[in-house]
Amino acid sequence: MSASENSGGFRIKGAGRHTPARTARFTFDGKSYTALEGDTVASALLAHGVHLVGRSFKYHRPRGILTSGPEEPNALLDVSRDAARRQPNVRATVQEVFDGAKIASQNRWPSLTFDVGGFNDVLSPFFAAGFYYKTFMWPREAWHRLYEPIIRRAAGLGEAPKEVDPDHYASRFAHCDVLIAGAGVAGLTAALSAASTGANVFLVDEQPEVGGALHYDAATTIDGQNGYDWAQSAAARLKAMPNVTLLTRTTVFGYYNHGFIGLAERVTDHMARPGRDLPRERLWQVRTKKVVIATGSIERHMVFANNDRPGIMLASAARSFLNHHGVAVGRNVGVYTAHDSAYEAAFDLKRAGVSIAAIVDCRADPGAAVLEEARALGIDVLTGHSVTDTAGRLRIKSMTVVRNGGSDTRKIKVDALLMSAGWTPSVHLFSQSRGKLRFDDSNQRFLPDIYAQNCVSVGGCNGTDDIAELIEEASAAGGGSVSVTAANRFEWTGGMIGAAEGAGPDTAVKAFVDFQHDVTAKDIRLAVREGMHSIEHIKRFTTNGMASDQGKLSNMHGLAIAAEMLGRPIPQVGLTTFRAPYTPVTYGTLVAHSRDDLFDPARKTPMHALQAAAGAEFEDVGNWKRAWYFPKRGEDMHAAVNRECRTVREIGGVFDASTLGKIEVVGPDAAQFLNLLYTNAWDTLKPGKSRYGIMTREDGFIYDDGVVGRLAEDRFHVTTTTGGAPRVLHHMEDYLQTEFPHLKVWLTSTTEQWAVIAVQGPKAREIIAPLVEGLDISNEAFPHMSVSECSVMGVPARLFRMSFTGELGFEVNVPADYGPAVWTAIRDRAEALGACLYGTETMHVLRAEKGYIIVGQDTDGTVTPEDAGLSWAVSKKKTDFVGIRGLQRPDLVRGGRKQLVGLKTKDPRDVLEEGAQIVADPNQPKPMTMLGHVTSSYWSENCGRSIAMALVAGGKARMGETLYVPMADRTIAVEVSDMVFFDKEGGRING
């Protein structure tokens, strides 16, 4: 047996462009088949006579292959390379066969030929459009519990992947002068023209090879060659030019604002054994100055009874299978058409030795030339006839034909039926660019009219049918000039939209408009009858055009049927918007590199590795990873934190504070600027001193806080919260550039310049003293809230005397690369003295013991400095700062605002839940009146009890009052207290 016979009994010797010797094996629903390289799954199956490939969405009707391109609504298959590389809903007409492919049909159980869901077809009279809005309402809970699960199981198409996708995806940004979508005659001509000007050109086509319609159209000659061959040589010429990027297997999926184009390139899906480095798909984000849309047109089906049986397909698809793939779609083929183009399918098949049962043409007067040729080839043509029905359960067996207006029917046996209602220009990208369409009444089609971006449509998508005109148009669109001469064999005429005879209007037949969603002509009529007069209502009520092909075949038919029902011209009924993507795009492609470690940068401090080695658990704070606590062997979090808390207060602790935001504020007006941005007064701060500052926004609510050190008259070292750093800098720049541009001051982020090591506790000075040079750090010379430049371990450092624990404390800032070395030295000294490393949890507990707030935890964007007990930090003398007016608004000065207070549980062992709500009367009915909530709550090992902070309405006036925290299982009584739980006198800080 020869290879070509192996690859299917419907291969036509000498036809097609594939090499017979190059085969690939694949399975479909478990059965093994041989294909030729270059076959699509559709052509490979058809070569073996397999038409039945799927079941429809709603009625589970048997379905075959309708098209040969990305507009395919029926033949959606499950394609896998291995268990993890399984892809549902793959178009058989787009997917190229690769050796080893495992392909399965979808939406059927237990098998494709016997599908239980097919019973829906019998019940279909009940399942008219929108039926589910009218029932399933009783009893009330039944929708969610009973009906909906059944509907959901019946709906859906493919099975979602079950395993994590092991493939990777790539992305590229690119720029060009002209991007051309579509590499048919028009696109290639435009590209040759554009490239001749030296412009940077992107030429993009979704098929594996250029050529567009020349794939099926074997009758056109260009520059004296067969059209397809010309296309390949044109592509070769273009590829050789350095200013041209030619991308095939690449879909222009979206045309966005300002010349921004999204492309999805399929890199490996056609390969049997793709290299490991190859991405499966590549996202291109192209910014182009101009777009040439050369996307051609899409053939429409005829809308008539039972037009959906396997074996019924578009005429151009059959030509494509024959002329490109060398496959006959049947042995005895019928044609039903309203357009001349379908005749050429019959001619090609006839010449290839396939019997043509008849051409049924609903028009009385088809083009003379095609009629002539049909006669010459001995093909029976029935003009003025219609196909009113078909028969055959899993494959068409016959068509029923009637003379228009007559009643005598006759059955004609066929094993395939080709149809064409004419061609719909592909205006999707034009429409996505927000251009406006006009209706071409004489040809019943929408065409580009008013452009919203710098783009031009050429060829079929612009309604230009004549090839010479098309070439002229494309050449001009490219901006240069190119000489191409071409000739068609036939001029095409005809076309119709809407239901053909035999689809109604008043019958119960199923004449499909939208195949995948099982929308029939009568569904659309029903929608109109029910008052749906806008095309958008009709679309949504019937779901016409909402399937995964997004109405490429169905929209025009649906529109025409609705217009007829409404008795209004088509343009008045409207056309639904075309939305991106043109064809579905894999999430993985859109995500591209943004996965795993590259999903979101994980920021680590210079001492991260050292802390990890010390056993730290980390927590996420914004993008940062911060050491949370340092469990020793056998310790849980609670035990570790208790030990750390105790150790810091008794001896000392070392903490990585590097993530705190740092901004260097420099310039002669630096103090004046900070006066405006913070509530505090800064001109009184002397160089060498630091101060806690509060930043409010104009509305008066706390926005950020931090310690600000004055290094010199004109230089401040400002710290911010970890999460607040970028927005605080942006906020400062906003005021500086927009409101206070007269100030001579500049802001520089130095967060990452410095590694910051906080050393806290009674022995803090002892720990760092040997490492510090050039500075007397005694309490007298360097008291609390001092700052100075000095040298630590031989490197220039900034040393802060400060404390977020209430203990004697220092923060050692060294240039970041020196962080690990200094950390190691400090840690060694600390551990030798009995101190420990501590993490953010201990930091939180220790600061809460002292009543220090954390912005974002104890405040939430609705808290004023007064509410937080920080009115001392709001200057009363300043006449202006950001927030000064907002703070005076009626609701911000009223009594009874929520104020930050301490809470002590009556049972000291009870630790409140952070976020728990507080009430005065726990026995009131719901909805209860809530007074506030617990913002911070910890077990304090140092206090030997739980401690908490809370925002409580009128809290400061409630000192000593008993309030209640009702939890799900019990109510906890609490006493309102001040917020300082430890060392109320505050002496330790000056140790």
Place this chain on the structure above:
Amino acid sequence: MADLALNMATRTLPLSGVHGGSSVARLEPASPAARLSLRARSEDVAALSTALGIALPVKPKTSASSHGRTALWLGPDEWLVIDEGQGGLLQAANDCAAPHSATDVSHRNTAILVSGPGAAMAINSGCPLDLSLKAFPVGACSRTLFGKIEVVLLRTAEDAFRVEVWRSFSDYAFGLLSEGARDAAL
């Protein structure tokens, strides 16, 4: 006090020991350099240029190099000055009497050198800038976006770039550049 020589802190560089890239786009961490974030008004540019020994560029997207120092225009009042040679950068700025802000960012930034015929394409895996030689010639520089982080790009040769990045973003930058370099080779 302990012996200073013993106690002298050593440097630990971000990206130390990493290398990578592909046949068309090599990736290597740059050597440590002194860096200054320099801010000044236009009337003081001349004085600062003299002080630093390098003509601070005033045209957008351009840089200037002299004696191992490179000044990158980042904004109308902002330059990133990189010193890979003589040192004394911060001092030179501080000695200038004209009003300005000079802030040491030597350790804030680190840099990755990307070189080879696929260098631009590797960077374009995450950077929306037009990196054609026409739009971004040798010596061109800009702050921009690379994936989800901010970087400063400097084209040092037709097929070579310096990517300046804040240190905590350097792993991410290197990772994404590696993927871009791999894809550029295909």
Place this chain on the structure above:
Amino acid sequence: MRKYSVFAIAREAIRAHKGWDAQWTSPEPRSSYDVIIIGAGGHGLGAAYYLAKEHGITNIAVIERGWLGGGNTGRNTTIIRSNYLYEESMDIYEHSLKLWEGLSQELNYNVMYSPRGVMMLSHNTHDQQSFKRHINANRLYGIDNEWLTPEQAKAFVPVLDISKTARYAINGAALQRRGGTARHDAVAWGYARAASDRGVHIIQNCEVTGIRRGPGGEVQGVETSKGFIGAKKIGVSAAGHSSVVMEMAGVRVPLASNPLQALVSEPLKPIFPCVVMSNTVHAYISQSDKGELVIGAGTDQYNSYSQTGGLQIITHTLDAICELFPIFRRVKMMRQWGGITDNTPDRSPIQGVTPVPGLYVNCGWGTGGFKATPGSANLFAHLIATGAPHRLAAGLNLDRFRTGRLIDEAAAAAVAH
């Protein structure tokens, strides 16, 4: 109005569905009405319905620029929940949720309210504190919302990745079981049918171009593309265009209109049982009855009325979705679209009287408008009928921007959706 039921369907099935009435009529406008509502989305149609049903006012026109339900009603991701933080928010969203529970029966129209649960993922300590604050407030207010451990969350949503090594590992979740989804178009159609049945005029393809005011400043009617139509009272419920319409009456409202995008996947067999939201990575996702994964993307940063947005918004959302659910990387985006959301400074809606006598406003629902539909409509009807806000909507007034008494859900929790 012919009642919808399984029997009605059976009857129609045997006569080719020829007996169904139009769900609503399309009358020519009268010269004047007692009440005109501008905007035939769910809120506007619902307000008309409740005015007719609960307040006995039936001489009403709902005027719509395009087709009814074509604004945000038909463009959102259909999430319903009421587990908000502040009393003002809980009041209106819980009122709404209660109405959702009986809406299909109330309207005799299956709006497919499906309490499949809304789960919010907690990724860090801050999330946990915030979610527990919500859960506790909700519980004391009589609203269901519960804390789940990662394992419990996984049991509820088996495709969830709860591994500790994830970039943003999950440390728990908040679940409102009564939250869920509904069919967005059906809500507009159901209200339209019920309102039309009670005599309300729904006037589509009619653009309001001006609001006419009398000597005392009071409203007299609207100028439209179909001519002047008189009205004693006007309710503005024109999400996406609230600023434009209010400006016609000379009233400025604190709003910013931003594009909000969403997308759906190709249809898949059931894989995703509820709604999952994550504020830390910015994503929310559910699966429609048709099998599409419905994903809400973010808001574009700039003001726009274009109903389009940038691709980067979509890709960032999908980054997050694939991070949470890595098995979805091979799923395909089938369709993306945009709507216009009207956002207030505190991300809470405005419903109340205006400085113009007879003019009432309902706007600023941001990304939360769909879930509020029945509740907002019901209380808006009360406002228009009585001239004073209902107790449950009293806090949503315009004056709060003067006094500073904001309802800042976003500031309180960064839960914007």
Place this chain on the structure above:
Amino acid sequence: MLLIHCPYCEDDRSELEFRWAGEAHIARPEAISEISDEEFAEYFFLRNNEKGLTYERWRHIHGCGRFFNAARDTVSDRFLMTYKAGLPKQPVPVADKMAATAEEKTVETWEATEGDAR
């Protein structure tokens, strides 16, 4: 994704490098502490939110870092001009305004009826 001309960089750059910064030409009141509650609400909260020509601020945050002003049509999202911060509100050239209005009409009709073609 918009393409924005930065008046400082003198270059067209991707929106990714920019951050929108609200309506332009709203000056902070000079004696802010003395204004009334109404005036404060007006200054802090009320925005024009124009449908059509709007003046707004952007910051080239991942570029030169500068805030600047832009005139944009919020219906088509087309930029009519950008100019440096501190300059007074710039009139939009009449021809551009006409073009913008024409475009606005076009696009609005299109979207208003979701595709009613002419």
